[in-house]
Amino acid sequence: METQINVIKKVKLKNPIIIEGLPGIGNVGRVAAGYLISELKMEKFAELISPYFLPLVLLQNDSTISLLKCEFYYKHGKDRDIIVLTGDTQSITPEGHYNVCETILTFAEKIGAKEIITLGGFAEGRAVSEPRIIGAVNDKTLLKKYGKYNIIFGKDHPVGTIVGATGLLIGLGRNHNIDGLCLMGETFGMPVVTDPKAADRVLHILIKILRLKIDMTKFEKTIKEMEEHIKKTDIIHQKMMQEISKPKKGGDVGYIG
């Protein structure tokens, strides 16, 4: 079994831009993506499943089950279409991360996407009262394009690495000729404690970039409604996150060279 994207509904897409919001620290990307889907009344058109996800199914309240998956939603726009990629989980192995992201990007290229914006939280390790948005791009020329928004680029933040899909999608995206922007909202850094404020800040900037009109007044209420489903998969992600400071799988071999 390979990572696979099953197209549920064939859609003609016009110069689509992909917005990624998968589970992660503070669930920033995931709830921001969820609110976008809800407010824009977006429709699901494709699903991704992968052997690199945890080997379990989710049991819904109506006693139906569903595989862990990522989902692609779309919304036609005037000038261009918007695609939101969200889901239950990220890969649970390093190889899986690369594999899943490459599968997503191959699909992105196929549907004509030339831009991707990934959403995430940036763990400060302390309470953040006024979260700022830290940005990263996969091509220097994009700094000018996104310079007019209230995104922090440049030296005054000590972020060294971006782990998982949020980073890899724009990193590998370059090889697919896809321009990438990563927006990270400052947050405490607890993965399973959803941080609506950081997500709100990320969304505000994203809305400006996409020139959308979105009513943000329902944001906290909608997030609460999303909580039940999120909690279920959060237990999974919590376990993953606990491992941050644990020994690495591949680190089992010392080397001289």
Add this chain to the structure above:
Amino acid sequence: METQINVIKKVKLKNPIIIEGLPGIGNVGRVAAGYLISELKMEKFAELISPYFLPLVLLQNDSTISLLKCEFYYKHGKDRDIIVLTGDTQSITPEGHYNVCETILTFAEKIGAKEIITLGGFAEGRAVSEPRIIGAVNDKTLLKKYGKYNIIFGKDHPVGTIVGATGLLIGLGRNHNIDGLCLMGETFGMPVVTDPKAADRVLHILIKILRLKIDMTKFEKTIKEMEEHIKKTDIIHQKMMQEISKPKKGGDVGYIG
């Protein structure tokens, strides 16, 4: 080497339904499947081996050895044929779980199966005097079909996930157009302590669904006879189960995104 199913005997099958009972909590599925095979005098027609199983062989009392494997048994019925899938083990890696289940479902499709019922235990974490049967389906429309049996569907149980083949076979089964029902007998939750009572309850409902006539009086005696072989592989599963609260393999990477 890939996961492979070797057909031992070519059989023509009429609208077969697959009943899965592999090792797991309380060995509920496994002993229920074992009793069915014994009482229906079912015949083995195929075996599955996989590089995702533990790399060892079982040494039998007659000094012959056998690979760890899953086994397919069949029994011709009036209207339809019954296939029971049981075995020594499940996969020991997440990728392996997906891989083995996909291999099983591809085989299921090939032999014309359109339905699968998976049997398992549901860990309550406490002694259960009167085990109930909790159900899950892979399509909403199946709730009606199975509503007449004494299966608990709906909100009054807090099960969040179903891990391993019991869940994945019905989850992935949907993509193979196979209707899936999962029957879980409430049990304490110790994997290597066989719970005959929970298995008995699961079997009672399964027999009704399949409209079989099975003498349940020999159930506990037969289970005792199965114990020796079960014990051998239980040592393996015990080690696997001990890991439930341990760090996850794939959890070795923290992420910001």
Add this chain to the structure above:
Amino acid sequence: METQINVIKKVKLKNPIIIEGLPGIGNVGRVAAGYLISELKMEKFAELISPYFLPLVLLQNDSTISLLKCEFYYKHGKDRDIIVLTGDTQSITPEGHYNVCETILTFAEKIGAKEIITLGGFAEGRAVSEPRIIGAVNDKTLLKKYGKYNIIFGKDHPVGTIVGATGLLIGLGRNHNIDGLCLMGETFGMPVVTDPKAADRVLHILIKILRLKIDMTKFEKTIKEMEEHIKKTDIIHQKMMQEISKPKKGGDVGYIG
């Protein structure tokens, strides 16, 4: 990179029987195989390397390096030829064990082998003054064939599983139509403490089976000469063996089913 067998010298082989002695408990198989190679003046004709071995090279005293590998030696006999398979290591992952053994057996079939005898130690967990030889076969009919030798078959030993190549080669061998016998010398069970006595007992029976004339008087002396090279790879195997009681890789997921 896949597991690969590189043929160094093309040899015509007459009904060859394969004797396997790879590193393991008490190094029983390995030193028995080593003595056979030395006394029969066997010649190496093929080498196996694998990405499932540890990612390191051995540095020899003459400052040349060599990859970890398994080696095939041959000796022409009157009626049939003998092949000895020995080496520095076994696979370090479960999938690797299956993969390496399948590669060996595919090669065995190609060179016309119809029989394999695997040599190993059987860990008693206590000092063994007079090691017996415990046997296992991959087909019931072989019990008669090997019944005349001083091998213990049957119920009076509590061995439940045979892990690694010693077990898998005869287990998977059945699918390649290769008859398999496993000879295990009783030993304390410390992997890195070579047990010459158990190896001596295994060799005595093997020599009778193969109808060889071998001078066993040099056995302990030869083993001492092998020690330096063995020590080098023993450090690797020691680390592997320490893990016996440690959590399993694949055991990271609990399951309900």
Add this chain to the structure above:
Amino acid sequence: METQINVIKKVKLKNPIIIEGLPGIGNVGRVAAGYLISELKMEKFAELISPYFLPLVLLQNDSTISLLKCEFYYKHGKDRDIIVLTGDTQSITPEGHYNVCETILTFAEKIGAKEIITLGGFAEGRAVSEPRIIGAVNDKTLLKKYGKYNIIFGKDHPVGTIVGATGLLIGLGRNHNIDGLCLMGETFGMPVVTDPKAADRVLHILIKILRLKIDMTKFEKTIKEMEEHIKKTDIIHQKMMQEISKPKKGGDVGYIG
């Protein structure tokens, strides 16, 4: 996704020799390679990315990100061309090490390389005031060729294994008909504490072998300039190195055989 080498600039190469300096103990190879690239004003012509690297991107000070990668630089010489292979990381799994090294060697063969020199540190486990250079080759005949340099070959060092790319590239290189020399500078053995002195010693010998004229006076200054980038990836390698004494992934199965 597979390990892949993307050629950035097509270059005609004349009898090229490859010098490898990837992260490792004392960062000896990496900083030696970095200085060579800097002093020879070498140009990058190819990059390697791999799913066996950590699933993250590096965030640069200008807010652009980059994938973890290995890089190939070249410099035309009078008689022959020099290629330097350096990078952010090595593989994080055993299989990955073999896979990445095979990919490098297949590429090396394709561009006509017949020689490789790998650079690394040799962990003494104690402070080394006057680091010596320990050598290893992948063919006995090379000992004569390199005997005239101040490299220690032979019995008077107890190195048993060379782990990772430094060892595997020359080990697997033999199968690609590539002559290999490994130069290891004696160092304390802390992976993330760069040891400029050991690197300096390695470079001195390398320069003589390659008959290069390189100004070593700027060496320590240049290394300091490299430190910031090195620190970022060192955090990654530090975590890997901490695992040296930890349980091995593949060591999770004990075996009798």
